[in-house]
Amino acid sequence: MENQPKLNRNKEVIAFLAKQFPLCFTEKGAARPLKIGIFRDLLEQIRDEKNISKTRLRSGLRFYTSSWRYLYGIKLGTQRVDLNGHLCGELETQHVEHARKQLKEAKARVQLQRTAQQTKKRENGKTETLDRLVAKKRSARSDNVTCSKSRLKSERSTSTLKKVAPVGKNAPVTDISTLQVGQVIKVKVGQNLMDATLMEIPKEWIRVQLFSGMALIVRAEHLQL
Template sequence: MTIATPVTADTPVNSELATPVAEKPANVKEVLSFLTANFPLCFISEGPVKPLKVGIFQDLAARLGEDAAVSKTQLRQALRVYTSSWRYLEATKEGASRVDLDGQPAELIDAQQAEHAAKLLAESKQKAAEKRKIRQQEQKALAAKTVQAERSPGAAKPVRSEQKRPNKNPKAASKSVKAPVKAVQSPVVKPAAAAVELAALAPQHTVVGAKVLVKLGSSPMPATVTEVNLPDVTVQLNSGMVIKTRQDSLFQA
């Protein structure tokens, strides 16, 4: 994929793409490289990032045009990956300013949006820790099987036995007592929160800009309607993530 040349302070940012793309990016990583190259004041590849303006997907679609090498589906996937990264969620703090494609300040992050980002970050880190724990357990199990196989009859190598020397200092021997192993406490399981009753969103209320709740997983999340093509509706979560869902999955905020 062709990467655009860096934009300097004397060059108008994003008046048009720095360099046309010869072919469509093959994956999300290449789409993100395309965005960071052509919109460097908005999308940041390394270091601290800035929260994106609400409605950034529509701005991107309008700026790139219908004949863009990057499709709308690829843009949605790239935005979902970008806004769910730990760097992005850590930057979504109350009072922080969102930015548009040209790096200009937009709306500020409110307390609800910051709380939602912190919740997503904690859940993501917990899942990563659980996966890491599972990998460690699998490695230990594999190592134990390897040792057992080496010690099995016919596979073990002969080992020279050495006669233990008598301990001339019995007092020192009495001190070498292993400390008792502390019992591992089971994690406290918190009771599940009471289910929230949701009111279905009527089709006539499903309009661009409407504040709604979209149910993802076990809990509803606040979002804003950005595109309506019934029965499909595109919404943007407060974290900046853009998703496409159905109208019957939306509820009154």
């Protein structure tokens, strides 16, 4: 017996008791109500066992009698059993009521734990969703910045491509009555001429749109054919 490992877990104690007293204890399934004072009987029967302490035996027995399968077996009219499986007295009403109360409280604790876990899971789900939305917005913002930079770069490139030789190589506009909306024309911007489309031709000013997309309002002297 000295070479056997110590029993340090409640389930190990129950497995040991079920093996030593199969007519009284079970590892699984329905459990029969135990004789009152069975702890003293156990101490007497296993006094030579070195692999289980008195404290561990008491803890294992308490674990066994508080399990749901044991509490379900506490019913009116049911007989208690001793270590050999012999009947030794019918359950009293107060013991049955106490068992029912224990079972009800145990179920309530489990339900409370499940509710807490479900609440935590929902909260974690909301947090994950919020994180995804934030990440999506950040990504969209980054994409917008990238697109804006690309568009600006493209506009600058287009503006550069549309620049022509200095003023003087194209004929200036002297009569705006000859112009038509939609006509492509040169617009003087600084020291350069840029291609543009005529959008509107009132009397005193003319609205054009550069090929880069920029809209300008200019006078006739800024236009060349």
